[in-house]
Amino acid sequence: MIPVDVIGISVCPPYQGYVVILKEKNGERWLPIFIGAAEAQAINILLQGLEYSRPLTYDLFNAILSAGGVRILATDITQLRENTFYAVVHLKNLKGESKAIDARPSDAIALALKTKAPISVAEEVMAGAGIVGEPVNRSNIELISYLNQRLKEAVEVEAYEEAAKIRDQIRNLERQQRGAGAKSDEPEEDEGTGGES
Secondary structure (H helix, E strand, C coil): CEEEEEEEEEEEHHHCEEEEEEEECCCCEEEEEEECHHHHHHHHHHHHCCCCCCCCHHHHHHHHHHHCCCEEEEEEEEEEECCEEEEEEEEECCCCCEEEEEECHHHHHHHHHHHCCCEEECHHHHHHHCEECCCCCHHHHHHHHHHHHHHHHHHHCCCHHHHHHHHHHHHHHHHHHCCCCCEECCEHHHHCCCEEC
16 A cells, blocks of 8 residues: 555546545655545645534544544555545454445545544555646645635625635636546546546
8 A cells, every 4th residue: 555645625627526636655646536525625624724613524423433432543545446436444443343444535535634544545546547747736726725715714704795706716726727637536426537436
């Protein structure tokens, strides 16, 4: 297995979808995986270290596991079959028993980020779907992330004129991002080409 870091979320135009980008820690390969909008938002929130006032799905799931004495040990992106990515979340319970749970990569990545568990990719997956070189403009990804947070804050305080301006900035940046190619982790709407199951 190849240890990876989650380096960001990008927008990919052929499917008007979101892409989570994994980069191998000790190499130059990147693995882009299409994910749904909700999953992209969750991962983006975790990458920025933001907290919502109420628990989101991955917060709830982590809290339930912790309350039951279950720890998340690691997450692996294990397979790419028929353009669909597969992942496994490795758990350990109070009795010290280890379990491997099938998961969509986006959910597995969100849980790993929440619990600071390591993420790895199988060599055959990286060899088959990884790319070499910078797949996207990272400065745009970071700016889009920042603007999304500003948009959320503007809506919360009902500054709708400001929110509309920020929304337009985000759309312009997303248009600039279009053109990057990636496999998907979701079938059809968010699990299409290279989707997850």
